[in-house]
Amino acid sequence: MEKIRIGIAGYGNLGKGVEMAIRQNPDMELAGVFTRRDPSSVKLATDGVKAYKMEDIKEMASEIDIMILCGGSATDLPHQTPELAQYVSVIDSFDTHAKIPEHFAAVDAACRQSGNIGVISVGWDPGLFSLNRIYAESILPNGKTYTFWGKGVSQGHSDAIRRVAGVKRGIQYTVPVEEAMQAVRDCKQPELTTRQKHTRECYVVAEEGADLKKIEEEIKNMPNYFDEYDTTVTFITEEEFDAVHNKMPHGGFVMRSGKTGLNEETDQMIEYSLKLGSNPEFTSSVLVAYARAAYRLKKEGAVGCKTVFDIAPAYLSPLSGEEIRAHLL
C-alpha cells in the first residue's frame, strides 16, 4: 500500500500528538518534523524519521503529501499556513474565530496559485463542534443552539493567572454549569448570560510570602478573562499541583433544541459531547483524519482552501465506499 506521507511543522504538544496519531493509522507515515529549534536537539518518538529546519520545507516539499501545521493561532499560523501552501498541501487548527474569513482568503489565494489544498480550522472547536452546529441547524431551522465547554483546561486563562504577581504556578478549568445544561436539555430554550453558562476554577501555587488575598482579588477581577464569571481560586502546594494538574483534559457540548410539527409544537433535541483525556492528542487525531481527506481531494484534482464544512465524511475514512455502506450506514 502506498502510504500518505505526512509532515509536521512545529513540535510542541500538538505536533507530538500528530506523531502519535499517525502511528494509529496504517495508511500513513511520518515523513519529517520541521522545527524552529536546532533540529539536532529534537528527539522524535518515531524511529528512522528526522527533524529538519523549518526553512527546509521548501526543498523537501516533493517528499511530503500533506503538511500538518502545529503552531499557535495567535502568531504562527496566520503567516505560516499561507506561506507553506505555496509549496505543499497544508492543514491547520486555526482557532481565532473572528479572523477565520481573513485566514481563509489568504490560504485560498496561496493554494490557487500553487495548485495545492489547504484545510483550515480543523480540530474540535472549530471542527467537530462546527460540524454539529451546521448539521443540527440545517435539520432543525426553528431552534436554538448552545455550546458549553469543559470541564477542561483553558491555556489562555492559565497563562493569564501566571502573569499575576506572586503566582508561581497556575491552571484554570472552565466548567459548564449543570443547571444551565439541564434547562437546555429540557427544551426550555433559555436565554443564558455568560455567567450562567460557565464557572472558572483556578488552582494556584503562590510564591513564598505572597499576599494570597491580593492574588485572589486580582484574578477574580481581571477584565475579559474572569470578571464576567463566577470564579474560584484555590491555593495548593507545588506537590499537589504536579500530581493532580499535569494533564490537559477538555471537552464540551453542542446542543440544539428545536421545534417541528404543524404548529411547531414538538420538541426535538440534538446533543453532541466530547470528554477528552488530552485536548492536544484529540485535536491531533482530528487533524490526521482530515489529512487523509486532503490527500484524497488533492488526488482528485481539488484546489484551494476548504473547511470541515466542505468535505464529505467518506473522505475521512480509510474504508471504501462499499465497506462504509455495509458496516457504518
Add this chain to the structure above:
Amino acid sequence: MEKIRIGIAGYGNLGKGVEMAIRQNPDMELAGVFTRRDPSSVKLATDGVKAYKMEDIKEMASEIDIMILCGGSATDLPHQTPELAQYVSVIDSFDTHAKIPEHFAAVDAACRQSGNIGVISVGWDPGLFSLNRIYAESILPNGKTYTFWGKGVSQGHSDAIRRVAGVKRGIQYTVPVEEAMQAVRDCKQPELTTRQKHTRECYVVAEEGADLKKIEEEIKNMPNYFDEYDTTVTFITEEEFDAVHNKMPHGGFVMRSGKTGLNEETDQMIEYSLKLGSNPEFTSSVLVAYARAAYRLKKEGAVGCKTVFDIAPAYLSPLSGEEIRAHLL
C-alpha cells in the same frame, strides 16, 4: 428567490412530516403529493397544493426538483426509489441495513441512466447516527463504537404485540440500560450482550375476558422480537392508552470510546444523542435538509446514488460559504 420544488410520494406519517418541514424552510415549496389512495380523498395541510395519483409522477417530473419518497422499507422503497429515479431526482429513508448495498446499486443504475441524483437511507439511523459512526471511527481508530436506541416506540415490535391473540391495543418502547451506557461513558469498553443493552416495555389493552397471563407469556417468549430481552408487559385501560401512548417519541445514543497517546493510554470519549418528540417529524426534517443538498448537487452536474457519507455538510445549509464560516465554524 427561486424555490426548490419538492414532491412527496406517500402521504402517511412521514409524508405529513415532510410537508410540515418544508413550511419551516423558506427556500422550498411543496409542488405536489403523490398517493396510491384516491387523490380526492387526501386533504393536505398546505393551501394551493394538490394530491395526484402515484402514476402521474411520470408526466409531472419536470415540475419537481426533488421527490421525497415516504413509503416503507419493507415493500415500497426497494422498487419505488429506482423506478422514480428514472424520471426525477429522489431521496428516501431506506432502513433495512442488510439490503442497503443492493438498494444502492439499483438506485445508482437508474440514476446513471436518467442523469438524476438519488440519496438513500437518510434519517437518523441510518443517517445522523451513521455520520457520527464514520466521523468518530475515522478520528479514533483505536476504539469501540456503541449504539443505543430509545427510549422510543418500535413500530415493528408494537405490530408484533398486536398480533398476539387477546390483544386489542399494544405499544412497545425500547429502553437503553442506564448501567450499560454508564460503563461505556466511563471508557471501560465493555462487551455487552443484547440483553444488557436494552429492555423492552410493552403496554397492552386486552380484549374483554382475555387470559392476561397467557398474553404476557406469549409476548415475553416471542422469538426474534422479545426472547433475548428483559421484557415487561403492563396491562392498561384503553383510556390510559389513548391519553398516554399517542406519541411516537424516539431517540438514542452513538458513543465511541477510544485511546490515544504514545502507549494508547489516554481515554477519549465522543457521544451523540437524540431525544425526539416525534420520530417521523424528525426523520422528515433530515430528509428535507438532504433534499436541499441533492438539489445543489444536481445543479452542479452530479449524477448517481449517494448516501450521507458522500455529501459535504455545507450542502445542507441554506447559508452561503462565507456565512457558515463566519457564524458556525
